[in-house]
Amino acid sequence: MSETKEQRVLQFVLQNAIRGDPKSVIDNIDKYCSQREWAMNVGDQKGLILDNVLKESNPNTVLELGTYCGYSTVRIARLLKPGARFLTVEFNPAFAAVAKQIIEFAGLKDKVQVIEGNTQDIIPQLKKKYEVDKLDFVFVDHWKDKYLPDTQLLEKCGLLAKGSVVLADNVITPGAPEFLKYVRTCGRYDCTNYPSFLEYMDERDALEKAVFRG
Ligand SMILES: O=C(NC/C=C/[C@H]1O[C@@H](n2cnc(C(F)(F)F)c2)[C@H](O)[C@@H]1O)c1cc([N+](=O)[O-])cc(O)c1O
Numbered sequence: 209m210s211e212t213k214e215q216r217v218l219q220f221v222l223q224n225a226i227r228g229d230p231k232s233v234i235d236n237i238d239k240y241c242s243q244r245e246w247a248m249n250v251g252d253q254k255g256l257i258l259d260n261v262l263k264e265s266n267p268n269t270v271l272e273l274g275t276y277c278g279y280s281t282v283r284i285a286r287l288l289k290p291g292a293r294f295l296t297v298e299f300n301p302a303f304a305a306v307a308k309q310i311i312e313f314a315g316l317k318d319k320v321q322v323i324e325g326n327t328q329d330i331i332p333q334l335k336k337k338y339e340v341d342k343l344d345f346v347f348v349d350h351w352k353d354k355y356l357p358d359t360q361l362l363e364k365c366g367l368l369a370k371g372s373v374v375l376a377d378n379v380i381t382p383g384a385p386e387f388l389k390y391v392r393t394c395g396r397y398d399c400t401n402y403p404s405f406l407e408y409m410d411e412r413d414a415l416e417k418a419v420f421r422g
């Protein structure tokens with residue numbers, strides 16, 4: 209059966225990273241995707257910003273939209289305090305399968321719940337089915353045209369509270385213009401832009417942090 213790029217990333221990790229060592233998993237995905245095949249991981253430059261914003265937030269409950277291969281999932285899970293809850297939503301079963309193996313190899317299986325499905329179906333279930341009260345930190349990195357509707361859905365479902373951090377990848381490349389305009393002008397968020405570069409490339413990109421005012 210013909211292998212996919214995501215399966216090749218997984219194989220490289222299994223063969224080169226150290227089991228139970230999240231940083232070696234992160235470094236090996238970055239090595240493979242910068243030297244062999246580009247892939248849409250948040251990468252090490254934006255990843256460092258993600259680490260710092262996450263540490264500042266020190267969250268109890270985290271949601272990620274767009275697991276992909278689990279690169280940012282591992283970056284986030286490795287920094288969470290004991291007992292914190294971390295849910296990540298992935299739409300594509302093949303990507304979810306790769307991500308689960310990468311998360312497990314990193315030794316973080318017990319810290320993360322990978323939920324397969326569509327955000328518009330999963331978000332309304334978070335309170336009752338997944339026993340989430342409020343989200344302290346949301347990392348948004350899925351389809352760019354879903355950033356805005358899903359942020360508004362999080363609001364509608366009462367999942368954001370004063371101080372909830374929404375951190376979005378790719379607000380320059382590929383860009384999420386409607387999302388950016390909304391969070392910066394609707395009056396419900398305090399926004400900060402973190403300029404950086406597109407993963408493994410010289411093109412400019414940025415993360416946007418939108419803190420809910422409650
Ligand atoms: O398109 C990009 N990312 C799209 C990322 C998409 C990922 O999010 C999943 N998803 C889709 N819907 C859901 C939900 F939430 F519905 F379940 C989850 C997709 O299956 C995929 O794994 C991208 C593109 C570039 N680039 O340079 O082109 C750079 C990047 O960093 C990027 O993130």
Ligand SMILES: [Mg+2]
Pocket residue numbers: 248249250349377378
């Ligand atoms: Mg991205």
